[in-house]
Amino acid sequence: MLSDDKKIRDVVIVGGGPAGLTAGMYSARARMDAILLESFSVMGQATMTDLIENYPGVERSTGFDLVAGFKKQAESFGLQTSQHTVTGVSAMTEQGKRIFEVRTETGEFRALSVIVATGASPKKLEVRGEKDLLGKGVSYCATCDGPFFKGKEVVVVGGGDTAVEEALYLTRFADKVTIIHRRDRLRSVGILQERAASSDKIDFAWDSVVEEIEGKDLVSGVALRNVKTGDISHIACGGVFVFVGWNPNTGFLGDLVALEKGGSIKVDRAMGSSLEGLFACGDCTSKVLHQVVTAAGDGATAAFSSQKYVEEIKGMAYGQIEV
Numbered sequence: 001m002l003s004d005d006k007k008i009r010d011v012v013i014v015g016g017g018p019a020g021l022t023a024g025m026y027s028a029r030a031r032m033d034a035i036l037l038e039s040f041s042v043m044g045q046a047t048m049t050d051l052i053e054n055y056p057g058v059e060r061s062t063g064f065d066l067v068a069g070f071k072k073q074a075e076s077f078g079l080q081t082s083q084h085t086v087t088g089v090s091a092m093t094e095q096g097k098r099i100f101e102v103r104t105e106t107g108e109f110r111a112l113s114v115i116v117a118t119g120a121s122p123k124k125l126e127v128r129g130e131k132d133l134l135g136k137g138v139s140y141c142a143t144c145d146g147p148f149f150k151g152k153e154v155v156v157v158g159g160g161d162t163a164v165e166e167a168l169y170l171t172r173f174a175d176k177v178t179i180i181h182r183r184d185r186l187r188s189v190g191i192l193q194e195r196a197a198s199s200d201k202i203d204f205a206w207d208s209v210v211e212e213i214e215g216k217d218l219v220s221g222v223a224l225r226n227v228k229t230g231d232i233s234h235i236a237c238g239g240v241f242v243f244v245g246w247n248p249n250t251g252f253l254g255d256l257v258a259l260e261k262g263g264s265i266k267v268d269r270a271m272g273s274s275l276e277g278l279f280a281c282g283d284c285t286s287k288v289l290h291q292v293v294t295a296a297g298d299g300a301t302a303a304f305s306s307q308k309y310v311e312e313i314k315g316m317a318y319g320q321i322e323v
Contacts, residue, residue, distance in 0.1 A: 009033045012102045012111040019282025020117030021070040022299030028077035037084040050143045050169040113277045113306045120246035120283040129213030137219025142166035154239035163243035164188040171201040180205045248284040260286045271302035
């Protein structure tokens with residue numbers, strides 16, 4: 001079935017993170033007929049972050065609260081949001097105009113343009129024991145699962161901002177947190193490195209990668225390989241938190257648009273994809289810096305580009321609509 005009796009909207013926005021919600025806010029303020037589709041099955045990087053302190057004008061906030069503020073503000077301008085899991089997108093031509101069909105588990109939405117803001121999901125280590133012990137000590141979200149490890153020893157795999165932020169968060173509960181990193185120094189920003197180094201609960205396993213997550217019914221430890229010497233060592237622990245990067249959530253697009261090698265959507269500086277009328281923003285695109293502030297900027301640009309594109313299709317002179 002088609003939603004709203006085959007109604008053709010100006011834009012369908014797929015994804016309810018900072019990028020999508022900013023795109024939605026700009027689209028609503030431009031008085032575009034827009035709807036944002038969000039799914040609870042995908043947890044964005046921002047909502048999984050315990051502390052955000054580098055978003056301009058907001059000194060400190062949880063990721064969940066910050067994104068909730070984005071949504072409240074977007075809806076205050078009239079943005080319609082709806083919970084749907086998008087399964088595919090296709091394009092067709094009707095009366096000389098390209099029409100996009102966004103398919104969900106319960107129906108379809110049609111629009112003159114689409115903004116994809118589906119973010120990314122945590123990368124896996126792809127080592128023995130990881131899959132079998134998921135939910136039994138293996139986690140990709142310290143904010144979600146940290147309280148279950150009170151009084152235990154845990155390890156955090158990764159050396160970037162997210163890994164160190166989550167390691168610091170875990171010190172609220174765990175007796176000891178060991179950061180495992182394949183290099184001999186962290187990649188996170190300086191202030192996070194300083195906080196980690198000064199914590200009496202954080203230890204480091206440098207130049208090391210996880211070879212195996214050990215345990216039968218629950219995690220009991222990890223086997224590490226030193227990348228320089230090849231030596232194998234073991235750390236006893238009750239939890240393994242993995243923060244080694246993100247995979248863009250773009251599989252539902254198939255071969256509709258050009259993708260980068262890692263699966264992110266290839267876009268130009270206007271956030272336009274290889275298919276005219278389909279725009280993308282945030283962590284599902286190839287980015288140098290994955291932050292809430294850059295996602296918001298991407299979303300604003302995508303909405304502006306979508307607005308201009310739709311107005312040209314409708315034969316309107318750009319600038320006549322208040323933005």
